[in-house]
Amino acid sequence: MKRIVYLVIILLVLNYVRTSFIYYKDPFIDCKIRIATSFEFSNKTIKAGMRALKFGQPEVYKEVCAKVKIIDTATACGGFGGGCYRPGTEGRIYVSTAQGAVLESAAIIVHELCHLKQQEEGRPFEENECYAADDVIFSELAQFEP
Ligand SMILES: [Zn+2]
Secondary structure, three states, X not given: OHHHHHHHHHHHHHHHHHHHHHEXXXXXXXXXXXXXXXXXXXXXXXXHHHHHHHHHOHHHHHHHHHHOOEEEOOOXXXXXXXXXXXXXXXXXXXXXXXXXXXXXXXXXXXXXXXXXXXXHOOOOOOHHHHHHHHHHHHHHHHHHOX
């Protein structure tokens, strides 16, 4: 009997870790994005960035939820404090932010969403459009930063 209780507790803890760290979820609009962990452990920053987007730019937020499946926090291609989108990796964007850089993570998410849309629409990658998109996020969300 004791074993079963321990097992249930362990499963509950694992499930809590899984849902609170590995996934960003918003049940109100059926949003579920996996956040792939890297050594930066910036999952909480990514989540805070998503919440900032939700309240500051709800339409953009809904687009992120609809199109992005995985936010990978690896620094692989964008370098530190950057991001990237690789053609062919549908729904996966790379976002590298320091812990606590909420506004930056929101802006990079939107920048990479822009590239994802360019690819979906069969357009060439164009940086100016995507920098303009993340500029809007910086100016619109600045008021939310503590
Ligand atoms: Zn870019």
